[in-house]
Amino acid sequence: MTPFDTETSRRYALQHFPDICQPRPENSHKGTFGTVAVIGGSKGMTGAALLAAEAALYGGCGKVMVGLEHYPPPVHHARLELMADDAVSVSAGSADVWVLGCGLAETDRAAALLAPVCRRADALVLDAGALNLLAKQALPLPDVGQTVRVLTPHPGEAARLLKSSVDAVEQNRVWAARELSSRHQAWVVLKGHESVIASAQGFLRINRSGNAGLATAGSGDVLAGLIGSLLAQGIAVEQAIAASVWLHGVAAEWLAARQTGPIGLLAGELPVAIRWLRNRLVSTAGNAA
Numbered sequence: 001m002t003p004f005d006t007e008t009s010r011r012y013a014l015q016h017f018p019d020i021c022q023p024r025p026e027n028s029h030k031g032t033f034g035t036v037a038v039i040g041g042s043k044g045m046t047g048a049a050l051l052a053a054e055a056a057l058y059g060g061c062g063k064v065m066v067g068l069e070h071y072p073p074p075v076h077h078a079r080l081e082l083m084a085d086d087a088v089s090v091s092a093g094s095a096d097v098w099v100l101g102c103g104l105a106e107t108d109r110a111a112a113l114l115a116p117v118c119r120r121a122d123a124l125v126l127d128a129g130a131l132n133l134l135a136k137q138a139l140p141l142p143d144v145g146q147t148v149r150v151l152t153p154h155p156g157e158a159a160r161l162l163k164s165s166v167d168a169v170e171q172n173r174v175w176a177a178r179e180l181s182s183r184h185q186a187w188v189v190l191k192g193h194e195s196v197i198a199s200a201q202g203f204l205r206i207n208r209s210g211n212a213g214l215a216t217a218g219s220g221d222v223l224a225g226l227i228g229s230l231l232a233q234g235i236a237v238e239q240a241i242a243a244s245v246w247l248h249g250v251a252a253e254w255l256a257a258r259q260t261g262p263i264g265l266l267a268g269e270l271p272v273a274i275r276w277l278r279n280r281l282v283s284t285a286g287n288a289a
C-alpha cells in the first residue's frame, strides 16, 4: 500500500497535471466551471448516480444535474446543491459533459433514454450500465463528432465489451485497454489495481496511486463523476482523465493515512478527500521545488 505523502503528491501533480493545480480567477462564476449531467440510478441503485453527481460537485464543476431512472429515490439525497429530477427530464436538457450509466439497469428503456444523449453530447463518460448496453450493441455511438468520449470499465465490463473473460482481460490489461480505445475511438480507463488509461491516439499510462480501500461499492461511480467534473472545467482532456484516476487513488491513500481505510473506507468519503487534495495542490503549487 502506498502511503500518502504531501510533498511527493505535489511534485507528481505539478509534473503531470499542472492544470488541476491552477488557482481560480477571482472574477469566476459558476458558469466558468461547466455543467455535468449524470444519468443513471435505476431501482435499487439510485445511490450510484448520486455518488457520481456528488463527486462531480466536490471535484469543482459549477453545476451538477442528476437524472434518476427511479425517481424520486427512496432516500432523498443529502446534497441539496444537486439538481435532481427524473432521468427523462434531465436527459432532455443540456450539459457540457454527460456521465451515463452509474447504477443504470440494462433495459430497453434505459437504452432508449441514453441513445439520443449519446448522439448529441459533446463529451461523454460511459460507466456501468451504459457500458453493458454498449456491449449488447444496444447503445449506438456516433462515428465522429464527439469532442471527448471516455469509457470506464472494470475488468468484468471490459470482458463483456471484448466478448472475452475477466481472466483474459486481467492477463493483458494494457492490450484490453488499447483494444477498447481503438474499437470505440475513446479514452479508456480499465479500472482495478493499477488502472490502465489508454486513448485511440496512443496515450498510455498505468496509474499507481490507490489502495484496496477502493475495492468498495460505489468507488467507480465516484471516479466517473470526477472525470466528468474535471472535463467540464475545461482541463485538458489527457490531464482531466489521468488526474481523476490519480486523485481518486491518492484520496484513498489520504484516508488510509487517517485510519479511515483501507478497511471500511466508504466511497462517499472520497469526494471530500478529493476536494481537500485539490485545494492543497493549488495552495502549495508555487512552493519552491
Ligand SMILES: NC(=O)C1=CN([C@@H]2O[C@H](COP(=O)(O)OP(=O)(O)OC[C@H]3O[C@@H](n4cnc5c(N)ncnc54)[C@H](O)[C@@H]3O)[C@@H](O)[C@H]2O)[C@@H](O)CC1
Binding pocket: 044, 045, 046, 047, 048, 049, 101, 102, 103, 104, 105, 128, 129, 154, 155, 156, 157, 166, 170, 191, 192, 193, 217, 218, 219, 220, 221
Ligand atoms: N449504491 C449503489 O447504488 C451502487 C450501485 N452500483 C451499481 O451496480 C451496478 C452493477 O455493478 P457491479 O460492478 O457490481 O456488477 P457487475 O456484474 O457489472 O460486475 C461485477 C463483476 O465484475 C468483475 N470485476 C469487477 N471488478 C473486477 C476487478 N477489479 N478484478 C476482477 N474482476 C472484476 C467480477 O467478475 C465481478 O463479479 C452498476 O450499475 C453500478 O453502478 C455499484 O456501483 C455499487 C454501489
Ligand SMILES: Nc1ncnc2c1ncn2[C@@H]1O[C@H](COP(=O)(O)OP(=O)(O)O)[C@@H](O)[C@H]1O
Binding pocket: 154, 190, 191, 192, 193, 194, 195, 209, 210, 211, 212, 213, 214, 215, 216, 217, 218, 219, 220, 221, 222, 223, 248
Ligand atoms: N485493489 C485496488 N487498488 C486500487 N484501486 C482499486 C482497487 N480495487 C478497486 N479499485 C478502484 O476502485 C474503483 C472500483 O470501481 P468499480 O469496480 O466500478 O466499483 P463500483 O461499481 O462499486 O463503483 C475503480 O476506480 C478501481 O480502479
